[in-house]
Amino acid sequence: MIDHGQHQRRGHRIARWASAGSYRGLVTEAGGAEGYPPVLTTVQVAELLDLTPQTVQQMAKDGRLPAHRLPGARKYLFFTDDVLRFVRQHPVRPAKAAPPRRRRS
Numbered sequence: 001m002i003d004h005g006q007h008q009r010r011g012h013r014i015a016r017w018a019s020a021g022s023y024r025g026l027v028t029e030a031g032g033a034e035g036y037p038p039v040l041t042t043v044q045v046a047e048l049l050d051l052t053p054q055t056v057q058q059m060a061k062d063g064r065l066p067a068h069r070l071p072g073a074r075k076y077l078f079f080t081d082d083v084l085r086f087v088r089q090h091p092v093r094p095a096k097a098a099p100p101r102r103r104r105s
Contacts, residue, residue, distance in 0.1 A: 033080050040078040048083065 033048060045065070046053040060067035060076045065086060067076040 033084060036080050038080050040080055040083065042076050042078075045078050045083055049087070 036044060036048065040048070042053045042056050042060070045051075046056045049056070051059075056065065057076065059065035060078070065078070066082040067078050069076055
């Protein structure tokens with residue numbers, strides 16, 4: 001598990017996320033996630049996608065990210081292949097160039 005560092009603020013623990021250079025695995029050009037098991041936890045998906053665990057949980061809760069739960073369990077589980085398929089289904093497309101603005105004289 002990554003050491004995120006902890007800070008205190010008004011009695012609450014605030015996590016400081018690790019930098020991108022400390023990720024265990026990488027999404028390769030071949031489409032695999034080297035260094036990750038076939039079933040991922042919320043923290044592992046957050047690490048893989050460079051999101052916070054809270055964002056991953058919310059995306060799973062509202063159905064944007066494919067997730068599974070064992071009966072009676074509170075935590076989400078994610079299949080690595082499902083997460084990578086989700087990422088491939090949402091490519092970034094270049095925006096159409098906006099027409100140039102006319103200057104007011």
